[in-house]
Amino acid sequence: MTVDYKRTSIAKGISLTEIYDKKFKSFAAMIKLILPYDRDKFPLWELAAELLTVSCKSYPEKEQFMLAQTELYNANITSSSLRIADSCIFTISLSCISDEYTIGKEKISEKAVSLLLGCLLEPFTENGEFSQKYFELCRSDMLDDIASMINNKRKYSMLRSQKAIFEGEMYSIIPFDNVETLNKATPQSVYEAYRELLSKACCEIFFTGCAVSQSVKKQVLDSILALERDPVDMMDFYSPSPLKDRVCYKEESFESRQAHLYIAFKTKEFDELPVKLFVTMLGSSPTSRLFMNVREKLSLCYYCDASLADSKYTLIIRSGLDPENLDKAKTAIYEQIEAIQKGDFTDEELDNAKTYLAESCLANYDSKYELNTWYFYQYLKGTGYSPEEKARKFREVTREEIIRSARGFALDTVFVMLPENGGEPNEA
């Protein structure tokens, strides 16, 4: 149950991580660019990342660019953006089958990696800025995406709750707040943001899956090293959210049949392993206290779970239910948290939570994406556990450590998204 893992520092702000396992028939090449979050620039960086995977200098039209990937046996180049605490991470990634499995063992990995590098380093530009046409189309698409977030009631409620939970912090800025900046953006301002991304961001290069050839690796490293760069220092992974002086109670409403409840608890001290065991016992495993009590015993909801925004030291409990059951659910949730804080849990519950987390760690070995995420987070958190090592570490946590961690969490925010029409059926 091991993988061939190696992390190498290449230059200031550039590192290479290789995670190989011969059982995989494909590989992923990812270039992650990490910068401190900036409210005004984030939407521009996000739009730039989108534009990089629509076309490139060699394939200026989107259709040509897509066809080029199609011809490489469904090679897939995508971009994504992510915010963790006070940092933002932009990833341009390639997924491609191994040369071993192409028909007639055709060599495609070098071509696919060239295409990835072309996207990142040689975008399609006109007069020194992004093409007006694709700029307008990608911006319009992003604005539609933001508008359509209302379609997913859980996601929309979660974003609205984020504003209340992290009020006054950068983390309270949600996609709806980016609309004005996007409307003011120009092909030039987004191109400038792209140049800044390349020169200032810390660059983490990943190869995961079946091993790639030395020439493929060299191709990527030479291209990145050739850039003129002055990278910023990495931000700390953790940026704890301060506990509010008074608990914030907030309600909003939208068109739906269900109410959505979000309750946030925050802590000042965060010891990852016992905190994760606490959260697992409370609400993130199939036999958690919230599942067994709020759902199974009281039949109040379909889901009631707990998740951890670990970089913010914040625990968030979520449930979807009828508005008249909100108080019952809140009482039941508080009771379960208090019980764990008092040490009122069995050894069996604790063992089950340890087993659940340990097994979850080991499951990472079977996905090149999960392995990539695993080792990236190890780097961000300043730890270096393999999945197997962390599975063992969970086993060593004591009951007392869990109680201490649970007691550190205090109620911070209660956010409810109510149905506008009292939850009556939608009109056909």
Place this chain on the structure above:
Amino acid sequence: MKLEPEIIRSDLIDEEYKLYHHPSGVDVMIMKKEGFTTTEAYFAARYGSVNNCFKTVQTGDYISVPDGIAHYLEHKLFENEDCGVMELYAKTGAVANAFTSFNVTAYTFSASSDYKEPLRLLLDFVQKPYFTEENVEKERGIIAQEIKMTNDSPSRALFFELLDCLFYEYPVKIDVAGSVESIQDITPELLYKCYNSFYNLNNMALAIAGNVDEETVLSICDEMLKPTENNELSCRFPDEPETVKRKRSHITRQVGVPMFNLGIKCKPLHGLELEKTSIAADLMLRLNFGHSSPWYKKAFEEGLVNSSFSYEIFCDDIGYFIMMLTGEAKDPEAVYRSIAEEIEACRTRDIDEKRFRAFLRSEYGAEVFKYNSVPECAESMLYHYLQNVNCFSTLDVLSKITADDVKNAVSLLDLDKAAFCTVSSK
């Protein structure tokens, strides 16, 4: 007695699995994945939301049951007489789950270390129904919340509105979970009746993939699955005309951008014929309406559609075949007109050979990617089994398909047998 398996293999991508006809009546599919850590298993009954009128030796005549009962049954099987199934799984570290779709109910687990105990549990609890007035009543509130949650999704509402337009009576138009109203009629007696009819081992299959050993899996099957008499299950479906019930519909929901769904009703197909036609139809839609097609380029650049536009072949061996084109658009009617014009144009247009060849390579690549994932391997074995073909039939079809086959699939685009549904805010 040693069971002899059917060995199902693809030399092209160097993958294989074995199919055993177990004496209990269960078909057991095992795909051993060298080097992988995890194991994924599906224990499934050919029982979905469409099977709402049936008979067996025990029921005598055909009986009809309330909408959503297959899904309700799936929820209730997780409760044993003495404890919850999830609690038993928790001791093993495996994660159990289940789903009900139109044609199947499947119980699954995913394990990273030992798979033997989770497999015993899986085969055991699915064979031990325990329904009481009290525990059936308790589940009603939970499922009602699940139904309300899914009803809040405009894309799901649009999907079922489309099916309601396309079909007169065929039960695929009914939401898998039923409605808050229909589940009120579900009783322990009805659940037992459905269970005894559809969870007969002759109507079930096990698909398991990953870090497994064939002998161990079979020995657990021998221990847990006992030969069962076939109950001669037969399902009745209403006669469904080839035409559609309604051609247009509009619903209102709070949405960011209006959405549309165009569905074209085609003749139902079965087995390999279904596999071949669905692959040809998929390639035809990709050539004419995919994100690299000239139509999409024009529609996207003119702002008619955004990148959410997609197409899908929604079909099953049990008797439906729909082609769907769906997405968001500020002016859905303009999209409809544009698609209709394009359909006419592609009837006389030759297949773009270069793109066709590229798509074949891409489809082949997608198959290679699939076998990198243990859950996808298990799911694929079960999915293809339910369609009465094998896992590698897609590769076989792709290796033989011609541009003419794809060109012929254009004839399926008959707008006289289509419905167009939209959703927008009030």
